[in-house]
């Protein structure tokens with residue numbers, strides 16, 4: 001029987017994702033999602049030990065949604081009382097300059113997350129709703145905020161500061177905050193443990209629908225590709241990644257577009273979707289296989305951007321010992337991995353083609369023993385990482 005668990009909550013503007021985690025074994029005991037909060041047709045899916053319960057009902061607000069989740073735990077199990085929940089861990093995207101690690105939630109922490117809303121306008125208000133109803137409905141356990149930005153809060157100044165006018169940057173808090181930090185920290189930590197080395201120079205490629213790359217030296221993040229917002233860096237499912245900011249001025253002046261239209265274009269209608277019509281990498285590959293030239297070009301652009309970042313980060317660190325692939329594309333897309341690694345030959349990267357072909361739910365080393373860089377596919381687990389971080393404050 002489990003001795004202790006953490007309930008992890010990721011509250012979005014119209015959804016609540018949750019998972020009950022055993023932080024010691026790493027096992028997920030139950031998980032689910034409340035969707036379309038505030039819509040006429042809401043839904044809740046609750047999963048435990050291979051069983052699944054689906055409810056379709058209007059979910060007027062986050063409070064109702066979470067109370068329904070607690071009812072499902074009661075009725076379908078596992079019983080939260082018996083699971084001995086020792087903490088609730090809340091994912092928070094933007095921790096700004098305040099948080100370099102997890103924070104035990106009190107009114108002061110809530111006020112700071114609120115203060116950071118202008119830097120995380122899509123996410124922080126939604127997290128605050130989750131935190132508010134969570135603290136009401138689960139008042140007996142400590143609540144901990146775990147920030148996506150925390151791992152990057154102590155980036156070296158030369159990596160965090162843009163070449164923007166200092167006064168303007170400081171007045172408006174414009175700097176590199178990064179994102180996906182929980183994943184980069186978790187994966188780089190696990191790799192250091194696997195390789196039994198605490199001095200590693202690592203590059204972590206978190207390639208999901210959103211994608212980012214980080215450079216980590218001896219456990220400390222020294223660079224990351226997402227910036228003030230998650231828009232910067234790699235080519236993503238729907239985001240441009242790096243683009244000359246003057247494209248914004250150009251679109252305002254020449255195309256007469258509004259700032260909101262450009263925001264939408266760059267964040268939702270660009271990247272693989274904007275280049276090919278398909279956001280999902282599996283669909284992009286289908287187009288490639290059917291001979292679609294735009295899709296082939298898009299893959300080349302995607303891999304080229306990765307190659308540039310790996311070169312840059314290797315230079316920043318003065319070498320690289322380990323490169324790790326994680327998240328949806330990183331864990332599953334052997335072709336992207338193969339195309340990229342082939343072009344890392346100059347670094348002494350050698351890939352075992354058979355190992356690379358495996359679709360892994362477990363970590364797999366895909367480099368050969370004589371490769372000068374250890375290349376691993378490592379499934380990320382942000383819920384477990386949040387649960388373990390929350391525990392450090394209990």
Ligand code: ADP
Nearest residue numbers: 207208209210279280281282327328329332333
């Ligand atoms: P996020 O958490 O950012 O939504 P994920 O890490 O779940 O994203 O990754 C989702 C993406 O992973 C999908 O959009 C898809 O492009 C990609 N993906 C998932 N499975 C595969 C696969 N077998 N081959 C290629 N890409 C895949």
